[in-house]
Amino acid sequence: MSKQPIGIFDSGVGGTSIWKEIHALLPYEHTIYLADSKNAPYGPKGKERIIELSIKNTELLLQQGCKIIVVACNTATTNAIDYLRTNYKVPFIGIEPAIKPAALNTKTNAIGILATKGTLSSALFSQTSTRFASDVKVIEQEGDGIVQLIEQGKLYSEEMRDLLSIYLQPMRDSHIDHLVLGCTHYPYLTPLLLDILPANIKIIDSGMAVARQTKAILEKNDLLSDRKSTPEPEFYTNLHTNVLNDLVKNKAKIEFLDF
Numbered sequence: 001m002s003k004q005p006i007g008i009f010d011s012g013v014g015g016t017s018i019w020k021e022i023h024a025l026l027p028y029e030h031t032i033y034l035a036d037s038k039n040a041p042y043g044p045k046g047k048e049r050i051i052e053l054s055i056k057n058t059e060l061l062l063q064q065g066c067k068i069i070v071v072a073c074n075t076a077t078t079n080a081i082d083y084l085r086t087n088y089k090v091p092f093i094g095i096e097p098a099i100k101p102a103a104l105n106t107k108t109n110a111i112g113i114l115a116t117k118g119t120l121s122s123a124l125f126s127q128t129s130t131r132f133a134s135d136v137k138v139i140e141q142e143g144d145g146i147v148q149l150i151e152q153g154k155l156y157s158e159e160m161r162d163l164l165s166i167y168l169q170p171m172r173d174s175h176i177d178h179l180v181l182g183c184t185h186y187p188y189l190t191p192l193l194l195d196i197l198p199a200n201i202k203i204i205d206s207g208m209a210v211a212r213q214t215k216a217i218l219e220k221n222d223l224l225s226d227r228k229s230t231p232e233p234e235f236y237t238n239l240h241t242n243v244l245n246d247l248v249k250n251k252a253k254i255e256f257l258d259f
Contacts, residue, residue, distance in 0.1 A: 002067050002225065004065045004223075006030070006214065006218075007031075007062075007068065007070065008032070008069070008072050009035075009054075009057035009058070010036065011040045012035050012037040012150070013037060013247055014150065014184040015035070016235075017188060017205070018184050019233070022210070023233065025208075025211040026211070026218075029224075029227075030225070032061060033235045034060060034257075035237035036053060036259075037237050040151050041118075042073060043075050043118035043119065043142075043147070045075075045118065050080050053080075054079075054083070068218060069084075069088075070210065071092060072095060074116065074118075093217060096124065097180045097181070098205065099129055103136045106176075108176065111136055112141065112171035112180065113138060113140050113180045115143060116143060116147065120140055120142055147185050150185045153242065155189070177200055177202065178201065179202070181204065184205075184207075186205065232253055233248075234255075237257070238259050241255065
């Protein structure tokens with residue numbers, strides 16, 4: 001058993017969507033979250049730079065004694081998690097777009113994927129898409145500008161709605177019935193997406209699957225906490241704390257940290 005924290009990092013505040021699922025499933029675990037908002041988004045950055053940023057985040061979390069690290073960023077997972085697993089001893093949990101359930105359950109034989117450039121252009125994404133969706137029409141859309149708007153606190157702005165309407169139109173034209181959210185920032189868009197998209201389209205993200213995998217790995221390694229009360233979560237951002245405050249809405253420690 002281990003009272004050491006679960007470490008979580010993302011290229012900004014989006015990974016809090018993953019944190020919420022982990023916290024709901026494992027309420028007695030101490031969690032430490034890093035929002036690397038200063039460098040968001042990771043999507044347009046090259047593989048080498050993404051690995052550098054992931055190393056920085058990992059080492060900061062290890063300094064805090066984290067027993068497991070959740071890479072709550074699709075782009076960092078697809079570009080850096082192999083390096084992290086090779087070079088560090090703690091378990092790492094990664095994130096992949098939920099292509100498999102969408103491809104298996106589509107009735108129109110068409111699915112949409114909204115993701116960052118870094119995820120869509122990665123080898124891991126290509127392998128996953130080829131493996132599970134080779135017989136399905138896949139409409140890929142790079143969500144250029146979405147992360148920036150969320151990081152600026154413009155989640156439900158008209159600018160965001162206009163951007164989404166443009167990005168989603170080709171998917172509507174292709175009659176998709178599943179939309180896969182391939183960035184941890186994107187689950188926060190769900191109210192807007194439900195308003196814009198036809199009612200038959202199911203929106204899928206990876207949050208619950210990641211939480212379950214985190215629990216499974218903790219159990220496998222005998223690392224589950226034996227606390228009987230919920231510890232205060234810790235959140236750190238290297239930019240503005242107000243956006244984190246708005247998204248977390250939880251009794252938590254939220255502080256600026258220059259990293």
